[in-house]
Amino acid sequence: MGSSGSGNFSDYPGSMAKEITENGIGVTGGTSGIDKCKQAFHVLLDDVGNSEFYSQFNGVPAIGDQLGILFDKKRVFAVDRNGVKVGALPTSFNYLVACLEDGVNYVGLVSSSAVTPVPTVAADFVPK
């Protein structure tokens, strides 16, 4: 995302994003109105086969099971209702650590899972 346009300096703080359709195309303003922390996301978890959940239950959560997000001071994990780690989030989701620190929490549902041929879990998360 980025503000754009060419008629004048338009990226003043405090102004909302506004679409320009005349004399150039784009979006101007100080804020986009979009906050990545407050957006839903879909994720395919890493290291499910090495997770606490897989070790304890020799399986993966079922479709529809509820998940949460946990940062253990090293990596960001998806956890089940009891806080058991189901899998790690790819590092591209490390921005969530700042969101969590800022008080945003997430709840998710398993959207697909499989034990074979490799343990796999995908989930959809929304901020709550």
Next chain:
Amino acid sequence: MTHTDTVLVVGELVVDYTLAKNDATCKLRLGGVAHAARGLWAAELEYSIAAFCPRYLIDEAKKYLMELECKEFIWLGEVIGAPNVILIGDVAEVSHQGYEDLMRNTKIVKAHDTIPRLDAYQRVVIFPGKFDISALICAFAADARFSFDIAYDLEDISSLDAFRGRVQALIISTSSSLFMKLGKDDIDDLLDTVSKLLPEIFLLKENRGGSRLYNFCDESVIEIPATLGHTVNSVGVGDVYSGVMVGLSHKGWVEAAWRGCQAATVYSQSTFPDDIKRDIQRGFKLSLEVLDALGGTVLPWHDRQNYSIYLAGPDFTYTEKQELDRAVDSLTYHNFRVRRPILENGELKLPASEGDLRCTYHMDCQLLKECDAVFAVPLGRDPGTLVEIGMAIEMGKPVITYDPRRENENTMVVVGSSVYSAALDACLNGTFNAIAQLRAESR
């Protein structure tokens, strides 16, 4: 009045104009030292601006900077003979940014006959331009300390000799022509040169490969990782890094550099100032321990040549392959060692003899085995490229597949590749990550 905590940012103010390209719209911003100003404002640090700019820009610049809570605007002199407008070709800096300083050959920067007093500031960060830096020295306080971002518009470090012993930080980027002249092959030569100014620290910003902080006081070297994401606009990102780092130097250079790096990362991912401020402030809530644990991409410029990247693609003279050529430019610009089998082993005649085919096959296979990673551009679903992707996956080598025409959205290609994307920006990030991973495993 003395501004003990306020950073004075010195340089030129320009107009940055990003050309509309592909799906990106045009972009007009106050540039030059305004980038550092945005970063300092977003980091909630006090600052003032002392700048050279054309007369027509003064009112707009003042108005804009006051909105960014600039404490004081000092006009140092006039720019004549040029509009101080810079056209920008590549905002993501996947390759050369293609900066065009309009009418640069006729541009003259003329300081006022009496240089305004700058002696209320103890901490000064200077971004060189087409002005005489040493002519300003008499305007500063005797106890002022200086930091220089020497990425642009400085041909020779000796032009800063007048500041010797008063330098806090020297900062350069691998994108800089001065770096290419002094340090592209050997960091020690560059360190020797900068050390003559007796700075406390030297920061080398290495684009997507992170940065290195050299502390001359305790002789330490710290690697600060890059956090790679989708680049919206890379213009001014380095200036934000420098400005915020100097602004936070009272917290110690290590923390200051980490925070500068955080601010720069956010600045690269949006051009909406309120969004930038919100995200920088969020990031600043994280401790250095957390940032260190999260890590990122560390791939110093000088280590990149230690890893060979096999270019898989229809790199033939008779093929339309502008995307492949752009990818090679990009990888070369970032100092990767690209091995091009068709260039190295020769392009076969059509039709080729069985003997030539066999010989070339074995030479290409050998080269593939020797390489550490594969960058594939399977234009036109080139069968040779797809076979090479498969072989590399089986060999356990990281494969970055750049599919700009989206012709290969196939399970084996997409999942088998470490990174698969139609965007060169994402594939470049993937290459940095893959090689950084190899480097980390070898240490």
